[in-house]
Amino acid sequence: MLTESFEERLKWIDPNHYERHSEQIIVKEAQEDGKATIFCEVSNDVIKMNFESQKRIKYLKQQKVADTVLFEFIDTKSVKLHIIECKSTVKADDWNNKIKLQFEGGLLNALAFMGILGLSDIRAIMFYTFYRKEEISTQSIPNPLTLKALPEKKRDDVEKRLKAKREWENDYVSILSIKNAHHQKIRLNDNREARITLNKN
Numbered sequence: 656m657l658t659e660s661f662e663e664r665l666k667w668i669d670p671n672h673y674e675r676h677s678e679q680i681i682v683k684e685a686q687e688d689g690k691a692t693i694f695c696e697v698s699n700d701v702i703k704m705n706f707e708s709q710k711r712i713k714y715l716k717q718q719k720v721a722d723t724v725l726f727e728f729i730d731t732k733s734v735k736l737h738i739i740e741c742k743s744t745v746k747a748d749d750w751n752n753k754i755k756l757q758f759e760g761g762l763l764n765a766l767a768f769m770g771i772l773g774l775s776d777i778r779a780i781m782f783y784t785f786y787r788k789e790e791i792s793t794q795s796i797p798n799p800l801t802l803k804a805l806p807e808k809k810r811d812d813v814e815k816r817l818k819a820k821r822e823w824e825n826d827y828v829s830i831l832s833i834k835n836a837h838h839q840k841i842r843l844n845d846n847r848e849a850r851i852t853l854n855k856n
Contacts, residue, residue, distance in 0.1 A: 699727065701728065723761075740783070741843075742787075744787065792823060
């Protein structure tokens with residue numbers, strides 16, 4: 656069994672792949688589809704990891720990843736995970752086929768990182784979508800009788816969009832075996848910026 660401390664294990668990680676802060680963390684997404692700057696106020700130790708591009712784990716089947724994962728340390732052994740994705744426009748299909756898969760990939764990469772650091776106590780997992788526009792809440796809900804009359808494939812597509820609408824409007828998301836995880840949707844301002852505060856609980 657390895658006996659290295661957390662600080663010793665952290666030295667195993669290339670410092671170009673993470674940032675460590677205890678006051679404010681700035682999350683930046685440069686790609687036009689999700690261009691954003693997020694100012695995260697923190698009151699305790701937080702490590703920011705970006706798993707995009709060449710930094711993600713290549714042997715995972717799920718190669719989509721969220722823009723950023725924040726590891727908020729409640730103490731030296733316990734963390735909260737804050738998994739962040741930025742989008743210009745969010746649609747139901749984007750939610751099902753992109754964003755949720757990026758959340759999944761971000762979570763899996765985070766778990767691998769935690770394993771290296773010897774961390775296993777996850778107090779909470781929270782997901783965030785920062786966006787300029789969204790089109791999920793405006794989609795209409797079909798009559799149940801009409802839905803039953805649709806061909807099976809079409810009915811499945813509609814039901815997936817309806818599930819996306821429920822998750823989006825009720826601030827939860829189901830990822831892997833985690834049901835109804837907290838999801839926070841935050842609209843960016845005209846400068847594509849937003850602020851959040853991570854509170855120690």
